[in-house]
Amino acid sequence: MHAVRAPHAFDGTRFLPGGATVLVDGDHISGVEPFGYDVPHDCPVTSYDGTLLPGLFDNHVHLVADGAVGSLERAPSLTDDDLDRAIEQSLRQQATAGVTTVRDLGDTRYRTLGFRDRQDRGAPRILAAGPPITVPGGHCHFLGGAVSGADEARRAVVERRERGVDVVKVMASGGMVTAGTDVLGVQFSPDELTAVVGAAHALGLRVLAHAHSLAGIRHALDAGVDGIEHFTGLTADGIRVPDDVLERVASADVVLDLTLGFDRLALASMPGPPPQVQQAMERAGMDFESAYTARLAVASRVRERGIRVVAGADSGVGPLKQHGSVVPAVVDLAGSPTSPGHSGPGSPPISSPSPGTWPRTCRACAHPKPSGFVVSP
Numbered sequence: 001m002h003a004v005r006a007p008h009a010f011d012g013t014r015f016l017p018g019g020a021t022v023l024v025d026g027d028h029i030s031g032v033e034p035f036g037y038d039v040p041h042d043c044p045v046t047s048y049d050g051t052l053l054p055g056l057f058d059n060h061v062h063l064v065a066d067g068a069v070g071s072l073e074r075a076p077s078l079t080d081d082d083l084d085r086a087i088e089q090s091l092r093q094q095a096t097a098g099v100t101t102v103r104d105l106g107d108t109r110y111r112t113l114g115f116r117d118r119q120d121r122g123a124p125r126i127l128a129a130g131p132p133i134t135v136p137g138g139h140c141h142f143l144g145g146a147v148s149g150a151d152e153a154r155r156a157v158v159e160r161r162e163r164g165v166d167v168v169k170v171m172a173s174g175g176m177v178t179a180g181t182d183v184l185g186v187q188f189s190p191d192e193l194t195a196v197v198g199a200a201h202a203l204g205l206r207v208l209a210h211a212h213s214l215a216g217i218r219h220a221l222d223a224g225v226d227g228i229e230h231f232t233g234l235t236a237d238g239i240r241v242p243d244d245v246l247e248r249v250a251s252a253d254v255v256l257d258l259t260l261g262f263d264r265l266a267l268a269s270m271p272g273p274p275p276q277v278q279q280a281m282e283r284a285g286m287d288f289e290s291a292y293t294a295r296l297a298v299a300s301r302v303r304e305r306g307i308r309v310v311a312g313a314d315s316g317v318g319p320l321k322q323h324g325s326v327v328p329a330v331v332d333l334a335g336s337p338t339s340p341g342h343s344g345p346g347s348p349p350i351s352s353p354s355p356g357t358w359p360r361t362c363r364a365c366a367h368p369k370p371s372g373f374v375v376s377p
């Protein structure tokens with residue numbers, strides 16, 4: 001047994017007054033005691049000037065991608081060994097940032113499932129979807145999950161069940177990283193999307209729909225999905241999420257993952273969004289900052305209605321979304337007034353970097369910020 005002690009402790013619901021001493025026995029926490037607790041003589045104590053908290057979940061990651069521009073597109077051309085090295089590196093970065101569970105929503109050749117089954121010591125637990133189901137030439141088609149027609153869509157679900165996925169991911173709209181896809185429209189016919197959901201539910205699997213467009217969100221709700229990723233609400237007139245859509249989400253108990261948060265330091269050195277996103281944003285009269293502010297406003301309406309949410313960063317998908325960056329996703333989702341992205345009075349503009357506002361890892365060496373420490377429950 002060993003003990004970990006810190007002057008601040010958060011148990012997932014509340015801060016424990018005066019910090020805590022946490023007793024760890026093998027893989028399990030055997031006790032949470034007051035800060036000044038007298039530990040047994042043979043129990044070593046490690047003290048940190050930081051906060052103890054339960055392990056974090058990043059509910060939207062791409063372990064096969066390393067956050068470099070184009071790395072998700074390049075993943076299918078890697079050998080199995082190189083893919084596995086990429087996955088290992090991603091898991092290490094996530095663990096270093098205090099993440100103890102990741103949900104992979106898009107790999108290629110089902111490579112993440114081997115890691116899930118092996119559960120390497122010290123690596124985050126994995127839930128995995130395998131390659132997302134999409135249309136030929138559609139969002140992330142290069143990952144290998146494209147289907148045409150309802151029958152192929154059903155067969156794709158059965159294949160994923162046989163491979164042992166934890167959840168089915170389907171691309172209801174186009175996406176930011178796939179040139180030529182429609183970020184304002186839908187990808188599937190209603191029959192096809194309903195076929196995916198019906199087949200998955202018949203096999204006991206939940207379905208998460210990627211949807212940036214408002215049309216895609218409505219489409220996914222019509223098909224009866226269990227969760228919606230991004231939930232951006234893009235239309236030709238900007239970001240619009242009408243009340244009736246939020247009411248449908250609430251009454252169907254659909255779980256949202258808004259994939260908020262991004263590396264504000266990296267934004268300054270970015271060349272700008274891909275052309276199809278740039279065009280859609282210009283047509284709608286938006287820039288990155290106004291679009292993000294609109295997304296935070298959607299998040300606050302989601303909170304007001306008590307809609308169930310999870311935090312996912314879309315880690316690995318690009319330079320703004322490195323592995324280990326779920327903390328800004330949690331902060332923006334929670335709407336903390338200290339969040340640099342929070343659209344409250346007096347808050348700084350989101351493009352101004354605020355280093356040190358949240359725990360971050362050094363991208364070169366993945367060393368954790370020294371004052372933070374995370375205990376896995």
Ligand SMILES: [Zn+2]
Pocket residue numbers: 060061062105106314317
């Ligand atoms: Zn993603």
